[in-house]
Amino acid sequence: MAQIGIGILGGGYMGKAHAVAMSAVGAVFNTALRPRLEMVCASSQASAERYRGAYGFERATDDWRVLVNDPKVGAIIIASPQETHREVAEAAFALGKPVFCEKPLGASLADSAAMVAAAEASGCVNMVGFNYIRTPASQFARKLIADGEIGDVTWFRGEHTEDFYADPEAPATWRTTGDANGTMGDLAPHMINAALALLGPVDRVMAEVETVHASRPGGEVTNDDHAQMMCRFENGAMGHMYFSRVATGRKMGYAYEITGTKGAIRFDQEDQNALWFYRMDEPEATRGFRKILTGPAHPDYRPFCQGPGHGTGYQDQIIIEARDFLSAIETGEAVWPTFRNGHDVNRVIAAAMTSSGSKTWQEIKAF
Amino acid sequence: MAQIGIGILGGGYMGKAHAVAMSAVGAVFNTALRPRLEMVCASSQASAERYRGAYGFERATDDWRVLVNDPKVGAIIIASPQETHREVAEAAFALGKPVFCEKPLGASLADSAAMVAAAEASGCVNMVGFNYIRTPASQFARKLIADGEIGDVTWFRGEHTEDFYADPEAPATWRTTGDANGTMGDLAPHMINAALALLGPVDRVMAEVETVHASRPGGEVTNDDHAQMMCRFENGAMGHMYFSRVATGRKMGYAYEITGTKGAIRFDQEDQNALWFYRMDEPEATRGFRKILTGPAHPDYRPFCQGPGHGTGYQDQIIIEARDFLSAIETGEAVWPTFRNGHDVNRVIAAAMTSSGSKTWQEIKAF
Amino acid sequence: MAQIGIGILGGGYMGKAHAVAMSAVGAVFNTALRPRLEMVCASSQASAERYRGAYGFERATDDWRVLVNDPKVGAIIIASPQETHREVAEAAFALGKPVFCEKPLGASLADSAAMVAAAEASGCVNMVGFNYIRTPASQFARKLIADGEIGDVTWFRGEHTEDFYADPEAPATWRTTGDANGTMGDLAPHMINAALALLGPVDRVMAEVETVHASRPGGEVTNDDHAQMMCRFENGAMGHMYFSRVATGRKMGYAYEITGTKGAIRFDQEDQNALWFYRMDEPEATRGFRKILTGPAHPDYRPFCQGPGHGTGYQDQIIIEARDFLSAIETGEAVWPTFRNGHDVNRVIAAAMTSSGSKTWQEIKAF
Amino acid sequence: MAQIGIGILGGGYMGKAHAVAMSAVGAVFNTALRPRLEMVCASSQASAERYRGAYGFERATDDWRVLVNDPKVGAIIIASPQETHREVAEAAFALGKPVFCEKPLGASLADSAAMVAAAEASGCVNMVGFNYIRTPASQFARKLIADGEIGDVTWFRGEHTEDFYADPEAPATWRTTGDANGTMGDLAPHMINAALALLGPVDRVMAEVETVHASRPGGEVTNDDHAQMMCRFENGAMGHMYFSRVATGRKMGYAYEITGTKGAIRFDQEDQNALWFYRMDEPEATRGFRKILTGPAHPDYRPFCQGPGHGTGYQDQIIIEARDFLSAIETGEAVWPTFRNGHDVNRVIAAAMTSSGSKTWQEIKAF
Ligand SMILES: NC(=O)C1=CN([C@@H]2O[C@H](COP(=O)(O)OP(=O)(O)OC[C@H]3O[C@@H](n4cnc5c(N)ncnc54)[C@H](O)[C@@H]3O)[C@@H](O)[C@H]2O)C=CC1
Ligand SMILES: NC(=O)C1=CN([C@@H]2O[C@H](COP(=O)(O)OP(=O)(O)OC[C@H]3O[C@@H](n4cnc5c(N)ncnc54)[C@H](O)[C@@H]3O)[C@@H](O)[C@H]2O)C=CC1
Ligand SMILES: NC(=O)C1=CN([C@@H]2O[C@H](COP(=O)(O)OP(=O)(O)OC[C@H]3O[C@@H](n4cnc5c(N)ncnc54)[C@H](O)[C@@H]3O)[C@@H](O)[C@H]2O)C=CC1
Ligand SMILES: NC(=O)C1=CN([C@@H]2O[C@H](COP(=O)(O)OP(=O)(O)OC[C@H]3O[C@@H](n4cnc5c(N)ncnc54)[C@H](O)[C@@H]3O)[C@@H](O)[C@H]2O)C=CC1
Known part of the structure; x- marks a missing residue:
């Protein structure tokens, strides 16, 4: 069964929710693609390590660039504060990696406009976290x-x-x-x-x-x-x-x-x-x-x-x-809602x- | 026990509701003043008669002036369309009679302003029908x-x-x-x-x-x-x-x-x-x-x-x-809400x- | 319009409720027969008088026999404690008068059996107060x-x-x-x-x-x-x-x-x-x-x-x-529920x- | 982090629910002991294989004895029909393995009595699936x-x-x-x-x-x-x-x-x-x-x-x-409820x- 390494930025409220979701989703939906909790990133190495252990990631880092660039990280979930969304997403798309970004999309309209542009230019899968x-x-x-x-x-x-x-x-x-x-x-x-x-x-x-x-x-x-x-x-x-x-x-x-x-x-x-x-x-x-x-x-x-x-x-x-x-x-x-939907x-x-x-x-x- | 003759203008939806209320209120609240269903007025003599019989009024008329002027009618309830509210209320106040008027107070802001003026000039009790x-x-x-x-x-x-x-x-x-x-x-x-x-x-x-x-x-x-x-x-x-x-x-x-x-x-x-x-x-x-x-x-x-x-x-x-x-x-x-409240x-x-x-x-x- | 004099035994919780109901029912339902609050009976003359005034009865008594026997009382409502139901109902039926009795019908199965017998023997209207x-x-x-x-x-x-x-x-x-x-x-x-x-x-x-x-x-x-x-x-x-x-x-x-x-x-x-x-x-x-x-x-x-x-x-x-x-x-x-239904x-x-x-x-x- | 191999008997309604739960529980509760989906057992090899793939188990079998006896299976979850509960539980306890059994505990009072005896004799952890x-x-x-x-x-x-x-x-x-x-x-x-x-x-x-x-x-x-x-x-x-x-x-x-x-x-x-x-x-x-x-x-x-x-x-x-x-x-x-509780x-x-x-x-x- 095909696997993909997941990298999650943030291990707080939503970082945990996504880590749990990625642990369960294969069994729940019998997905064709199976996620592997590859790397978690948080503000400090200590907290990142703590999240790694708690949620079951392979590795941890306190530098989002490490996360994004890691070859085993095939897809990125951004679950960190709004101010961080844009640069992380842009970097990921530049590497051709799919991005799921928590709501709201970026910290401003300028952010989300740029994020849509980057997403669409890259042709990568891009999705916003409107869960309700x-x-x-x-x-x-x-x-x-x-x-x-x-x-x-x-x-x-x-x-x-x-x-x-x-x-x-x-x-x-x-x-x-x-x-x-x-x-x-x-x-x-x-x-x-x-x-x-x-x-x-x-x-x-x-x-x-x-x-x-x-x-x-x-x-x-x-x-x-x-x-x-x-x-x-x-x-x-x-x-x-x-x-x-x-x-x-x-x-x-x-x-x-x-x-x-x-x-x-x-x-x-x-x-x-x-x-x-x-x-x-x-x-x-x-x-x-x-x-x-x-x-x-x-x-x-x-x-x-x-x-x-x-x-x-x-x-x-x-x-x-x-x-x-x-x-x-x-x-x-x-997949709806895309970054464009989030920008709207x-x-x-x-x-x-x-x-x-x-x-x-x-x-x-x-x- | 003191009594007062009630005249109701209108025998439809609200005319009936007020007729029933006046029948029951004495027993429910042991009111000091007891109402007597004196006269009902409707658009036609036939309908007024029908209402008289159904609700238990003493008399019926198709002319609101008759109702307002009747000496046995001590208080007026206006339960007819908004267009009629103003002239009836003004006539009643001119005779020094208390008026209860269904909502809305008159058919326009000009109406309600005039009604407030008439009410306040007369010093009569005036009340608007906001029941809820x-x-x-x-x-x-x-x-x-x-x-x-x-x-x-x-x-x-x-x-x-x-x-x-x-x-x-x-x-x-x-x-x-x-x-x-x-x-x-x-x-x-x-x-x-x-x-x-x-x-x-x-x-x-x-x-x-x-x-x-x-x-x-x-x-x-x-x-x-x-x-x-x-x-x-x-x-x-x-x-x-x-x-x-x-x-x-x-x-x-x-x-x-x-x-x-x-x-x-x-x-x-x-x-x-x-x-x-x-x-x-x-x-x-x-x-x-x-x-x-x-x-x-x-x-x-x-x-x-x-x-x-x-x-x-x-x-x-x-x-x-x-x-x-x-x-x-x-x-x-x-008593709240007065005509002034209705005008507000x-x-x-x-x-x-x-x-x-x-x-x-x-x-x-x-x- | 045909009238009937109503006598109510009891002026408490339910006595009042029935007095109010009889005041309002004509106007609400346009009944063919119109009730008149003829007499109220309570344990003492003082309380009976108080109920008379409050609810608008013509007369008051502290003796239920007076109530039942009064020629102007055409129908009886029993709204007094269960122990009183039976003898009052029996006396009323003996005089050929319709009886409405509050629930439960009597104070015992023996009571209600006797009350059914009396009601059916008399051929009078008999009804029990299951309002809900x-x-x-x-x-x-x-x-x-x-x-x-x-x-x-x-x-x-x-x-x-x-x-x-x-x-x-x-x-x-x-x-x-x-x-x-x-x-x-x-x-x-x-x-x-x-x-x-x-x-x-x-x-x-x-x-x-x-x-x-x-x-x-x-x-x-x-x-x-x-x-x-x-x-x-x-x-x-x-x-x-x-x-x-x-x-x-x-x-x-x-x-x-x-x-x-x-x-x-x-x-x-x-x-x-x-x-x-x-x-x-x-x-x-x-x-x-x-x-x-x-x-x-x-x-x-x-x-x-x-x-x-x-x-x-x-x-x-x-x-x-x-x-x-x-x-x-x-x-x-x-009319359902009759005394027989109450007995059941x-x-x-x-x-x-x-x-x-x-x-x-x-x-x-x-x- | 300590791991334990989980064997689940049954891949239907509840077998799936437990497989998903075992996938997610570590991340949700940061458990000290981490489960590994080791083996699933179902009535036929084909269905067992299907469940293995869908839920992410390592191995599959159509013989519950294989499941129970497997050295890598450290704990058993019984999520198969009531008739199967007893013999599986008894076999597991005989090997000193903890058992979680879906409700009801066995197919009869005799079953649950025997299961309590086996559980208590073994000293193994035993628990019943009253989830609500x-x-x-x-x-x-x-x-x-x-x-x-x-x-x-x-x-x-x-x-x-x-x-x-x-x-x-x-x-x-x-x-x-x-x-x-x-x-x-x-x-x-x-x-x-x-x-x-x-x-x-x-x-x-x-x-x-x-x-x-x-x-x-x-x-x-x-x-x-x-x-x-x-x-x-x-x-x-x-x-x-x-x-x-x-x-x-x-x-x-x-x-x-x-x-x-x-x-x-x-x-x-x-x-x-x-x-x-x-x-x-x-x-x-x-x-x-x-x-x-x-x-x-x-x-x-x-x-x-x-x-x-x-x-x-x-x-x-x-x-x-x-x-x-x-x-x-x-x-x-x-842990409540034990087999004894299920037997009660x-x-x-x-x-x-x-x-x-x-x-x-x-x-x-x-x-
Ligand atoms: N969809 C939903 O229901 C919810 C969505 N959110 C969204 O999720 C995102 C995260 O919010 P929460 O989880 O509540 O925040 P949180 O404060 O619980 O967690 C934030 C995480 O981001 C990490 N982080 C912050 N800055 C970082 C940086 N520069 N580099 C690496 N890691 C960094 C922190 O270490 C922490 O682990 C936000 O965009 C928020 O709007 C939040 C709550 C609910
Ligand atoms: N407080 C509340 O919940 C409600 C208040 N209303 C208000 O009550 C008033 C009456 O409305 P409804 O009872 O619904 O109307 P309706 O159409 O049911 O009855 C109106 C009555 O007024 C009589 N009437 C009309 N013009 C007349 C005239 N020139 N002279 C004599 N009688 C006349 C009619 O014959 C009829 O009996 C309105 O002001 C309405 O806004 C109405 C419904 C609910
Ligand atoms: N349908 C319903 O929802 C309800 C029915 N009831 C029934 O109504 C009946 C009366 O109950 P309540 O009104 O709650 O009682 P209550 O205590 O409020 O009133 C009883 C009345 O009966 C009078 N009374 C008592 N003994 C009397 C006697 N020997 N002679 C003359 N008057 C006498 C009292 O003076 C008092 O006025 C009972 O049968 C009760 O079960 C009571 C409450 C609710
Ligand atoms: N806690 C709860 O909310 C619920 C509990 N249950 C309980 O869970 C248990 C299983 O019920 P469901 O999952 O609804 O049944 P199901 O019919 O959906 O699945 C039963 C599974 O057991 C397997 N199986 C049956 N006999 C077997 C055997 N001899 N050897 C190996 N595998 C065998 C089948 O292949 C199938 O995978 C029952 O004890 C039932 O009472 C069921 C539904 C809800």
Whole structure:
């Protein structure tokens, strides 16, 4: 069975998630290409060594160039802070190596534009880590809409809300500085990507981006705590999105409600194995939102479990990503979302930031 | 026991609701002042007679002047279309009679301004029919916020969504013409009033108002199907509201989510006997939104039932309104929401309509 | 319009509920027969007078014989403790007067047997106060089952759980003595009646009846705190019921789950405006329990409100009962549930009490 | 890092789940002992080979003796039908090898008794595959009860309900014959184990076990479709359990409700990342069941994800089992649930089967 050496940059939250995913994906999906945890890179040699041992990599380094250049590393996963994404990706593409990059794609619109250029010039497989849209429920929601089951979409409401900074006394850290680490940089990309996946391109936005707690123990906060935007999709649908890291009580509030002329869909990641679906074409007395529990009848569920309602979790989303990345490498076919898709997300964010400053509607095509 | 003759203008949806409420309110609340169903007025003598018989009024008329002028009619309830509100109210105030007027207050901002002037000049009791805010759950939500239980409010999301026009084939009627009958005129007032009650005044809005189905069997649609607005409250909170009559699957989507620095509240009128409340000051492992079932511990519940969780319904909200109206008449004290409050709701609506046209933020104080 | 004088025995929890219902029912349902609150009876003249004033009765008495015998009292509602039910009902039937009796029917099986005999001998309208089965949701559940929408029923699970005695420190009162005031006497009847209405007769039961807190501040507890029973219905379905007044956290846990060969139904009175319905004959991917919000398409909803999802509450159930009682009086037709139905509920209870003592299955037909 | 060769018997539903778990567990939990997928065994060499390739085992066999005897196989996982459990386990223990056996433990009470004897005689690590109790939510429920947070338990209701045989036209297979494959054999063990874990030993049971559809296309059904039992726990709590494979609409209805004198807990595996918890010691107005989303504050969650509410799934339960099995092997300490615990589950089942036949209460200690 064909093998490929995987190099992961970062051994923290997402570095670990990808290491686990690469350990499990072969057995889960019976992939044609089998990953081998070749090398992990972290800020210090000590931490890199620790990750190597914990996750089962062959080797460790504290220099990303070593990782990228290593001949046994056949594909790169970037799971380090946004500021690092661009140069690592560019270096990898220069060597003709496929790259999976965590969201957001780079630390700025300039970054992601450059990364798209590099990716496309190289012809290498390139993919961005929008994992939430990969649950069986959200994949099925996409299918229902694409199949016309809810008719023409008239309204979209999305949010990505968490509360890890809800406490005004939570101290300032690197997370409270830098646009790319604020709510628009860190949380918005997931839901904007979902919106694009579910409804298609956004035409224009009108946004408000705000820092709620401008100063925290330990320093000033220079990026945003929450933000909202009204938006208009190219298909004509009206929409709204809200992003927050101060949404008291919300833990994984990646949620959407989509209204169509024939039906409606509701989803909340906090109950990720349920999709709510309403059909208008039934007798009035028995109409209602039905709670569909995901199961083998839904995309990418069966490999995890034969029983419906048994449920998948966060880590499983990363395993699905791993399967998609490996299969793109094996077949050479592009896999959604590519860097271009990730850049399109960044364009909406850039338009929203501009809109918030100018208090005017901004067309995405200008970004 | 003191009695008062009630005259109701309109015997339809709300005319009936108020007639029932006035029949029941004395026994429910042991009111000092007891209402007597004196006279009902409708468009035709035949329908007025039918309503008289059905609801138990003493007399019937097809001329609202007869109703207003009748000496045995001591208080007027206006439950007829928005176009009729103003002249009836003005006539009643001129005679020194208390008026309860269904929402929205009049058919336009000019109407409601004139109605406020007439009400205040007369010194009569004047009240607007925002019933949803009177559930025990929403009254308790107001109290939690006022008591500081969720800290400083940072975010408000409200909606009033129904789907009675979701079907594009639903025919055009009088409801599909006239601003006052569109979604902004018909549904928005309830939630805007809730927002003002829960958070205080709105400072400015940025809105989009839209007709989704511009033509329906039977004619053109000249008012709005759905609308959204971003808003900023005077207390600094950011907010968003959405109103729709095409929200497929939603039947009584009067719902709000309020985030504060210490807690959060969630409510959906489709489950009107539950209020969701989150407190941050608990051990992390046992924190969660708690589903509080309304009961005798909550405002205005006990008179309906001694048992918690037994539940109140739509009609009970109108009975609570009746109690408030009667008690204002008896004591002479103003009762929230007065016509001025109803006019303040209309000012927000007017600002939103202007904003939607100009695509700019509009300050409420300019309206 | 024909009128009838109503006499209510009791002015407490249920006495008030019926007084309110009789005040409102005419306007709500446009009944042919219109009730007049003629006389209220309570334990003392003082309290009776207080109820008279509060609820709007013409007269008051502390002697139930005066109430029953009064020529202007055309129908009797018994809303006093179970010990009083029998003699009052017998006296009323002797005078040819219709009787509505609160649940349970009498204080014992002997009582209810005698009451059935008296009722049937008199030919008078006789009805028992099982209000919960009258919500639009539960009426619709009955209809779905009767129409075969869930196929053959294989399993029934019902409960009536509240927590007003969950606190072991709650003091002993009259409620903690006497079988008729225990959980089997006070709460079980509602759910047993529901089971009979939804599935038909019970064939046999095997029960456990228990006092959890045998002594409370103020005295010994001589009746039961909670009880369970396995049961077999005549239609072959297996079932289970649980009743509790110590069900911490449950406020109105009148809930059932019914499984059939083609579908299933779930209901919980704590969200009384929703019925959950599952159909097996749909594509696997879109199957799920749908949450049906009650509305004008469901039994007895429209008179309360034209809008679906707007909701009915506890008091509305009593208004529906009032309509049924009045219409039975007017037409002379028996109305479900009659005293015989109430007695059938008591027979199941008696069988359960015997079973709990003997630890054997008991056939209902033996009781 | 120490390694151990794992041999898995069976490559179907659970064989795969364990293979995946063993691939991932090292990286997830940073285990001291690292598993190596050494050999897989299945009924035919062809299928065994297929599993080897798919899951990444070194070798494959169709003879379980080869698997058990192989010197490189240091620990055995039995994921084959119940009939095979006993002889494989006995052979493994005879060689001093640790055994993890899927539930139920053996095909009969005699099997599990023998397996306990063999396990205890050998002194080897022995563990049974009750995975559902290992979710962070259910582990936390155990802790809440053990810590006295809900006081003394008065009532337990558990169910394990699915609907894979709800359709009467679903054909007869091996699953529809043999006690060990019926609902009592296949589904009941999970919930009985949960009951024992949450409340402690069961003292006695009174059960009904039933075949709903005695004949199916393809043959007669000789085991049970659903079953219920009333039970009494040694701690005095009353309880009830229900098990069904014909529970139309239920997909993973592993659910329990536990009432105590100070609080209550509710859980449903269909929403496995939420635990509902009620406390009585709060002001009446703000009491309610709180929906706790699992997160790093709960047992065994953090290794899967640092973010609360992000959720774990079915496969993650098996990974937690793998960690426990490996750590027991490494430390030599027994790990719950041992074969004895699995046998205790079987004793309750045996008592229930006897009870159903004799229609009498059965004490567990007699089995
Ligand atoms: N898809 C998702 O659900 C999530 C995505 N992310 C994204 O994943 C990326 C990583 O975030 P986390 O894992 O949360 O961060 P983290 O702080 O947990 O880990 C970052 C890792 O990068 C390493 N690192 C940092 N700078 C480095 C450098 N110059 N050279 C080598 N190694 C370096 C650190 O040593 C550390 O191991 C970010 O882009 C973030 O936005 C983060 C959390 C969730
Ligand atoms: N608070 C709430 O939940 C609701 C409030 N409303 C408000 O209640 C008012 C009435 O609406 P509906 O009851 O739905 O209308 P409807 O169409 O059901 O009834 C209107 C009634 O007014 C009478 N009427 C109309 N023009 C008249 C005239 N010139 N003279 C005498 N009688 C006249 C009609 O005969 C009819 O009886 C409106 O202002 C509406 O916005 C309506 C529905 C719900
Ligand atoms: N359907 C339902 O949801 C409910 C039904 N009930 C039933 O309603 C009945 C009454 O219960 P509650 O209203 O809770 O009782 P309560 O204690 O609130 O009121 C009882 C009333 O009966 C009067 N009364 C008692 N003995 C009397 C006598 N000998 N002569 C005249 N008046 C007498 C008392 O003065 C009092 O006004 C009971 O049968 C009870 O089981 C009670 C609560 C709910
Ligand atoms: N914990 C849980 O959630 C679940 C546990 N189980 C349990 O897991 C065990 C296996 O069930 P499934 O995986 O559903 O079965 P399955 O039918 O999917 O797979 C059984 C495997 O055992 C192999 N096998 C059967 N007889 C064999 C023999 N004599 N020698 C060698 N290999 C043999 C087959 O080739 C097959 O690979 C059972 O004990 C079952 O009760 C099953 C499903 C879920």
